[in-house]
Amino acid sequence: MKIHLKQVRAQGLHLDGDEDCPIHDLEAEGICCAGPLHYNIEVGIAGRALWARGSLSQPVELRCVSCLENFVHYIQVPAFAVHTELNGPETVDLTPFIREDLLLNLPAHPRCETDGNRVCRAKQQKPVVQDTKRKLDWSALDKLKLKS
Numbered sequence: 001m002k003i004h005l006k007q008v009r010a011q012g013l014h015l016d017g018d019e020d021c022p023i024h025d026l027e028a029e030g031i032c033c034a035g036p037l038h039y040n041i042e043v044g045i046a047g048r049a050l051w052a053r054g055s056l057s058q059p060v061e062l063r064c065v066s067c068l069e070n071f072v073h074y075i076q077v078p079a080f081a082v083h084t085e086l087n088g089p090e091t092v093d094l095t096p097f098i099r100e101d102l103l104l105n106l107p108a109h110p111r112c113e114t115d116g117n118r119v120c121r122a123k124q125q126k127p128v129v130q131d132t133k134r135k136l137d138w139s140a141l142d143k144l145k146l147k148s
């Protein structure tokens, strides 16, 4: 996301929109973009520095550590903030800052149920496991009966 300094006038610039997902290169690590980055930020110049603040939202597909199923998670950065010195170029690229904040807000141990949209299948399977165990117990009893 390149900011042209000429666009940023004294009153600042409001940017609200979508942009291509900036973390495409993480697919090898199991983090796949599931849509565009949504941003809503204010940009301004103060002295010799550029500042930006606002919010970011990036849908990604992650793999649940419990059930190993892929699910879509929205990385939310509610307080994106940048303050960077201006030294020369007419444009400032905010993409490295956005990437950094998205990565900082990635869950270290993603679980599909964190967003509250679904119940993790690893949990759903627990009663099933208990049922088979009970059946096994009965069959053990049956064998005992046969013996006696």
Ligand SMILES: [Zn+2]
Pocket (backbone or CB within 6 Å): 064, 065, 066, 067, 068, 069, 111, 112, 113, 119, 120, 121, 122
């Ligand atoms: Zn899960």
